[in-house]
Amino acid sequence: MKIVIGSIQCEGNSLTPVRTTFADFDYAAGEAMYEKVQVMDLLREHDCEIIPTIYAHALPGGPVVKEDFLRLAGELVEAIPSEKIDGIWLYLHGAMYVEEIGSGDTYLLREVRKKVGDEVPISVAMDFHADNTDEIVELANCITGFRTAPHCDHRETQLRAMRLLFRCIEEKILPKPQLARADVVICGDAVQTALEPLKSIMEMAEEFERAIPGMLCVQVFNGQPWIDEPYMGPSIVATHAFDEKVALDCAKRLADRFYAVRHDFKFLIEAREPGEAVRLAMTAPQKQVFLSDSGDNTTAGAAGDNAYMINRLKEAGAKSVLVAGIADAAACEACYRARLGDVLTLTVGGSLDPASESAVITGKLVYRGDMLSYTGGNAGPSATLDCGDMTVVVTKNRAAMCRPDIFASIHLDYSRFKIVVVKLGYLFPELAAKAERSILVFTPGSSTERLADMHLKRIRRPMFPLDDNFRISGGEP
Numbered sequence: 001m002k003i004v005i006g007s008i009q010c011e012g013n014s015l016t017p018v019r020t021t022f023a024d025f026d027y028a029a030g031e032a033m034y035e036k037v038q039v040m041d042l043l044r045e046h047d048c049e050i051i052p053t054i055y056a057h058a059l060p061g062g063p064v065v066k067e068d069f070l071r072l073a074g075e076l077v078e079a080i081p082s083e084k085i086d087g088i089w090l091y092l093h094g095a096m097y098v099e100e101i102g103s104g105d106t107y108l109l110r111e112v113r114k115k116v117g118d119e120v121p122i123s124v125a126m127d128f129h130a131d132n133t134d135e136i137v138e139l140a141n142c143i144t145g146f147r148t149a150p151h152c153d154h155r156e157t158q159l160r161a162m163r164l165l166f167r168c169i170e171e172k173i174l175p176k177p178q179l180a181r182a183d184v185v186i187c188g189d190a191v192q193t194a195l196e197p198l199k200s201i202m203e204m205a206e207e208f209e210r211a212i213p214g215m216l217c218v219q220v221f222n223g224q225p226w227i228d229e230p231y232m233g234p235s236i237v238a239t240h241a242f243d244e245k246v247a248l249d250c251a252k253r254l255a256d257r258f259y260a261v262r263h264d265f266k267f268l269i270e271a272r273e274p275g276e277a278v279r280l281a282m283t284a285p286q287k288q289v290f291l292s293d294s295g296d297n298t299t300a301g302a303a304g305d306n307a308y309m310i311n312r313l314k315e316a317g318a319k320s321v322l323v324a325g326i327a328d329a330a331a332c333e334a335c336y337r338a339r340l341g342d343v344l345t346l347t348v349g350g351s352l353d354p355a356s357e358s359a360v361i362t363g364k365l366v367y368r369g370d371m372l373s374y375t376g377g378n379a380g381p382s383a384t385l386d387c388g389d390m391t392v393v394v395t396k397n398r399a400a401m402c403r404p405d406i407f408a409s410i411h412l413d414y415s416r417f418k419i420v421v422v423k424l425g426y427l428f429p430e431l432a433a434k435a436e437r438s439i440l441v442f443t444p445g446s447s448t449e450r451l452a453d454m455h456l457k458r459i460r461r462p463m464f465p466l467d468d469n470f471r472i473s474g475g476e477p
């Protein structure tokens with residue numbers, strides 16, 4: 001079997017003014033991409049002829065600059081040979097947002113389909129937070145995605161998509177996935193697959209996938225709310241080997257179920273207003289409390305340059321605080337011009353998003369060095385300043401300090417601080433496992449958890465929670 005593999009990912013946020021560029025992508029072309037994807041063993045076991053294209057993954061961010069995206073998409077399509085191939089495996093995010101284009105995933109699939117025609121199966125693996133367009137579903141033959149949030153099944157998802165592709169090739173089928181929408185927008189941090197009400201929906205999807213004869217895949221996508229487009233929101237995609245009606249019925253039943261339990265989605269972690277969160281963290285009996293600056297969450301595409309929490313914690317007189325971290329290229333460069341041990345006064349924050357606050361900090365430069373990135377690559381230079389009651393990590397680029405190994409990469413022992421501020425929503429599993437207590441803080445910003453604060457203009461209506469009680473039928477499956 002001749003199999004083409006490719007992967008371009010950047011979870012988009014159309015609400016931030018910060019653009020994502022080619023330089024923001026962890027990029028590998030040709031055989032260099034083999035170590036970046038997790039399907040190689042499976043391909044080799046099946047004795048496949050592997051045709052690599054490109055792998056390009058970026059930290060979630062604002063719209064990708066059009067020409068940079070076109071370069072990546074062009075390279076991927078160009079690398080697909082003109083001679084006969086048996087199938088295409090793509091690993092996408094599903095909520096990539098491109099200047100003037102909108103859904104980058106849709107554009108890419110359209111170009112791939114144009115190149116190979118309708119007879120070559122395309123199987124796609126995506127993120128649980130994919131905002132599927134109708135066209136994505138029309139262009140692909142199999143669609144699957146993560147089944148955990150927080151995500152810990154990247155590998156299984158990639159493998160499932162590849163096995164689905166093998167089935168299409170071996171059984172000579174070209175399935176047409178079917179999509180149903182729930183018209184319910186639930187911010188990511190109120191949706192965790194291991195907890196109700198989503199847990200039952202995930203189980204129901206798995207049961208349909210297992211029990212319905214000929215069903216290849218039943219996938220629940222939550223979507224993510226920071227894309228102001230009509231296709232934003234949860235979708236269920238069911239893929240049957242040959243019966244589109246059965247697939248559509250199945251997707252609709254799950255979408256109805258999602259709508260029926262809409263009032264049961266609550267913040268499943270402790271979530272507080274900023275003032276309350278700061279007070280609770282300072283007086284907490286626990287040794288350590290994580291505060292998630294959720295409005296400036298870089299893993300949801302925000303700039304990561306808001307000094308809002310630095311200012312609130314300073315005003316409150318908080319002690320033993322670690323701010324991990326804040327993006328400010330000029331401040332970081334100033335640290336690289338200084339010597340270790342120097343005391344510097346710097347303005348940090350507000351350099352990327354005009355809506356972000358800045359803060360003046362004075363501290364001793366105690367470390368500088370490159371930081372490990374979100375995707376396992378190099379996030380670029382960082383500097384750590386000890387400002388007495390507060391230690392601040394300043395990064396040259398936008399970064400996400402979402403795992404212990406990222407802290408370790410800059411020799412930072414976060415366990416010695418009482419309060420750790422991170423630019424995340426819910427903590428990533430690796431960090432959550434180490435956190436005694438974590439509070440999601442309702443801070444302002446382009447990744448705000450509050451739908452009303454997003455000022456969305458282009459989403460379809462009616463949509464819960466902006467509207468309610470608009471479905472007449474549906475409910476209990």
Ligand SMILES: [Zn+2]
Nearest residue numbers: 127128129151
């Ligand atoms: Zn996701």
